[in-house]
Amino acid sequence: MNFSQFYQYPLINISRCSTMDRRTWAQDVLRCLLCETPGPPMYCDICHIHLCKACVGQHIFDQSSQHKVVPFEKRGLNPKCLKHSTQLCDLHCKECDIQICTECVSSGEHLGHKMVGILKLVENKKDAVQRDLQELENTIYPKYQEMASNIPVQRDNLHENSHKLKTDIEKHKEDLHREIDIAIERLKSGVDEIESKHLAFLDKQEEEIKRSISEVTDIIADLNKLLNSSDVCLLSSYKSRNVEFRRVPPIPIVSLSRFIPQKINKEQIYQQIGSLSMLSMKKEQESTGAGSFPLDRPLIDVPRIITDINTEYDDSNELESVSCLSDDDVWACGSDNMMSLFNLKGELVKSIKTKSGNIPGDITVTQGGELVYTDYLKRTVNIVKNKGIKTIISLRSWKPLFVCSALSGDLLVVMITDDNKEAKVARYSGSTEKQSIQFNEMGQPLYSLQNHTKYICENKNLDICVADSYPGSPAVVVVNQAGKFRFNYTGFPLILKKPFEPVGITTDIQLRILTSDYNNNYIHILDQDGQFLRYIDNCQINHPNGLCVDSRDNLFVADGYSGKIKKIQYYI
DSSP states (O other): OOGGGGGGSOOOOGGGSOHHHHHHHHHHHOBOTTTOOBSOOEEETTTTEEEOGGGHHHHHHOTTSOOOEEEGGGTTOSOBOSSOTTSBOOEEETTTTEEEOHHHHHTTTTTTOOEEEHHHHHHHHHHHHHHHHHHIIIIIHHHHHHHHHHHHHHHHHHHHHHHHHHHHHHHHHHHHHHHHHHHHHHHHHHHHHHHHHHHHHHHHHHHHHHHHHHHHHHHHHHHHHHHTOOOHHHHHHOOOOHHHHHSOOOOOOOOOOOOOOOOOOHHHHHHHHOOOOOOOOOOTTOOOOTTOOOSOOOEEEEEEEEEEEEOSOOSSSOOOEEEESSSSEEEEEOSSSEEEEEETTOOEEEEEEOSSSSOOSOEEEOTTSOEEEEETTTTEEEEEETTEEEEEEEOSSEEEEEEEEOTTSOEEEEEEETTSOOEEEEEEETTEEEEEEOBOTTSOBSSOSSSOOEEEEEOTTSOEEEEEOOTTSOEEEEEOTTOOEEEEEOOOGGGOSSOOOEEEEEEOTTOOEEEEETTTTEEEEEOTTSOEEEEEOOSOOOSEEEEEEOTTOOEEEEETTTOEEEEEEEEO
C-alpha cells in the first residue's frame, strides 16, 4: 500500500456515532500502513505514515528516502532543516538561535557553538510555558482584575468628592455673598445716616432763613407805612435794623459724600476665597526613578544625610554656591576663581576657570544643562558653552551679584549699583532685560542697599525669592511673577539662638521654600506663603551657604566650614 492509499479509507460522520461506536472507530481508523494492524504506536516523521513495531524495520530498510521513526505521541517535533531540506533537525544552536541537522553539524559551520537537543529544548520550553501560565493565571491576571475593579470605585469616589467640593464651594460662595450683602447694607445704612444728619442741618438752616425772611417782610411793610405817615413820634423813634440783616449768612452747602470702591485685586480674591489641595496621583508600590516622584511628600521628623561629598574647599577657601547639573552631578564654587563639577562619590569630574580670573559671584545651571556665573568686578554674566565661556550680559552702572535660571529659561539676576544706593532683581532673556523688580507699592526698596549676600531662586508657582542677609534687616523677600511684594520672612523667634542670617535659598516641588541660616547653622523650611514649618539642625551643618535640590527633592547644602556638599533627605 503506497502513501496515497492511506487516504482511501471511507470518511465516517463521527457526530452520528454513539460513544461506544466512537471508541471502536478511534481504535480502527489508525492502522499500520504496511500490515494494517490497528492502533500502530510508531510514526515516520518524513514519510508521514503510521507503523506498528513489527514493520518499523521493513520501512527503514527502504532506502529510497530518509526516514525518522518516532513514538506516535512525539511525531512532528523535529522540523525540516532550512539548509538541507531532506534532513530533520535534531539540535538547536544556542548561539545562532536556529534548529540544525546532522549535516549542519558536520559542515563545521557551528563548530564550538553550544547545542541542545530538540526534545530537550521542547521540554524546557514547555516548562517555561507552564511557569508563565501559572504566573499569569495565579498572580498577574488576578492583579489586573483587582486593578480593573478598583478603577470604577476610584472613579465613583472622584465623582463623589468633586460633587462634595462643589457643594462646599457653593456654600462658601453663599457665605461670602452673605458677608458681602452685610457689608453692602452697612454702607447703605451709612448713606442713610449721613443723609439724615445732612437733612437735619438743612432743615434747621431753612427754618432760620424763613424766620429772617418773615422779619424782613414785616420790616418792609412797616417802613412803607412809615413813609406815608406824618406821625412825628413814630418817625423820631425809628431805628434802622438794616445792619442786622445786612450780614446775610452764607448759603448752606452740604458736601456730598462719595463712594470710593476698593480696587478689585483678583489674585488676592483667589487667595482669600480659598484653594484646592494639590492633586495627588501616584501608583501604589511605585518605584521612584530619576525625574519621577509622588506629588505628596510630607516632611520627616528626622532628616538624614544621604551623602557627604568631599571637595577641595575648606574654611580658608569657603564653599559658597552649589547648583545641580543632574541627580548625580553638582557644580560648586567658592572663594577662588574655579568652578568644579563633582559626582556623588566626591570625584572631580571637571573644573573651569573664570574667563577673567575673578572669583565667581554665583553659579546656576540652565534648563539646557549649561553653567552660568556672575563676575562682579567685570559687571558680566557669563555662560560656559561648547568648552568656551561667552559673556551674555554686560552691565554699566550695575554690578551682578547672584543669579538663578527661571523655569521659562530666563535668567534672574540680583544686582546693585556702585554706590550701594540701589538694588534690584532683573529678568533677562538672553542679553535683553525684560523686567526690573526694585520697589514695593509704597515706593520703598524691596532689597537692602548694601553689597551683602542675596541668593535668589524661583518657586514653582513663579514667585521670586531672595535671601537678603543684610544685618540691619535680614529677611527672605518674596514677590510674585509680576514683581509685586508678597511677604517677608524674618526668622522664627522660638528657634533662633543668634540673629537670623538667611543665605542660600531654594524651593521644592511642594512649593516649599528652604533657606540656610548661616549664623544658627539651620535650614529653615517655609510653605509658599512664608509660614514656618520646621527646621533642619541635625546634619552636622556648619555655616551653610548655597542650596539646591535635585529632581527627587534631595537637598544639597554647601557647608562653608567643612567644604563638604551634604546631600540631605528631609521628606518621606
